[in-house]
Amino acid sequence: MAKREEILTVALDLVAQQGFRRTSIKDISDAVGLTQAGLLHYFDSKDELWVEILRRRDAIDEATDWQAKDPGDLLSLIVRHNAEVPGLVQMFVNLSAAAATDPDHPAHAYFRERYENSRRNMTADFRAMQEDGRLRADLDPEQLTSVLLAVSDGMQIQWLFDPSRDMATHVELVTRLAVAQVAAAS
Template sequence: MAQRGSYAKGVAKRTEILDTALDVVARNGFRGTSVKELADSVGLSQAGLLHYFDSKDELFTAILRRRDEVDLALADPHADIVEQLITVIRHNADVPGLVQLFASMSTAATSDPSHAAHAYFVERYASIRAQVAAAITLRQERGDVPSGVDPTRLATVLLAVSDGMQIQWMLDPATDMAEHVELVWRLALAAVATPA
């Protein structure tokens, strides 16, 4: 029984660390957040904090996973995935440090397949691309999108625009990421609906 209690306490502490880290990173940014600051904010030493994670990169990858869980909880379950994606992009403007973390970790993960975040990004993009493609397929079944459109290709473009807008927004926070992604989505729908 003691082992179960210890395990539950460990899970609870890890969740506390990640929830606190979301706030700290959102506020201070990826570059402005140290492991020491995160450890101090949850009453642990740096070694104590890293006891819950294999490395600093694994800690920051876990923060990204937790961010995805929180974003999913914020999304309207009745909205399709494209609308949910735009809602999350809108929310990202309120958490600039997490956008910076995402961009920094994705760059590191794409340049090194052994990076702690590599599998996270591969899985994340495959999952979101499949969900967006499924939403496009549903729109095809309703007659909103022509059947000749490849849902996966359109989903891939939409995700690329989303990521590109995050980079532009980090350079110029006056840029409305969600508005631009929504514009591209509407233009894509209009273009595919217009006979050639």
Template sequence: MGQARARGPYAKTPARRAEIVRAARDSFAENGYAKASLRDIAERAGLTHAGLLHHFRNKEQLLAEVLAERDAEEWQQGLEQVARPDQLAPFLAELIHHHQKAPELIRLWIELAAAASRPDHPAHTYFVERHERGRTQFAEGFQPKAARGTLCEDVSPESAAVLFYAALNGLQMQWVLAPDLDIVDPLTDFVRLLFDQDHAGE
């Protein structure tokens, strides 16, 4: 006989967790983190409150999962859409416009990142590893440009990666404080400063 099929609350757990994360993402975006309730998220996911707590301990854990999922989606999009330096700025512009449609998620990300700077915060390890991974991946991506001379003179790939993250995160924080501020053009200008556009398409 074949292996018995999973039954009860443990059946289809990964799929159920994905449904809960999607429901949380919608609830956070519509209501804000403070006003979003676990009961509302459970209802959106077709679960009882107790059923949701079987998968996630609290709202903070759900927020971290929502942001991690968004990171993974956007990184994959970048891999698929950005093959050359001249494609980076248009991709980032589109990404920023997408973020600005859900400003509450940007605000939540900034707040959680600041809180997670404490070593005892539940999301501390996630944010440390996220930034380390991002810097490493961008530095590796910038290496061929540096070898071809298309990276700004005297700027190492490692420094470029750190500066890139600082500009992207800093501009989004400024926009949260001043929603009328244009941050797409400054980010595009910054990318142009990093790369020699005369050779960017090579």
């Protein structure tokens, strides 16, 4: 499926550069030398293509060595990177909102799985921080994870309205408050 991989790579770049709303199936098909029908032969629908672009972005993020010291730092680094690819943030916000409100939306399962994995992994990392004494014992790692994800998602929306907003700074603030509590409690 080399052509499908090429399509996803090119589509990811186009959306990142041009924006979600400004990237059409025609733009992508022209860039890979296919007709629109030829491009959609590789995907069940346009929505499936968009979801697969997000999966590709996630795979790239997962393969990146972010050199993060904790899950909050990792989230902050990813959010900082996202500010460099506004089209992908637009796509994420648009599709996640549509998928959250419609269980039949083609992206619904993707986002449900993505949030479940993020919550599970971040919660486990915060628990490990508690065991190491780097996070207060009276904080609930699952709640901290939910708050960080909510801040991250909410800041993406605010950033789309006003790109001067620094998304990562707000994620870092929540993490610092949780971690700083350890020093204050000692």
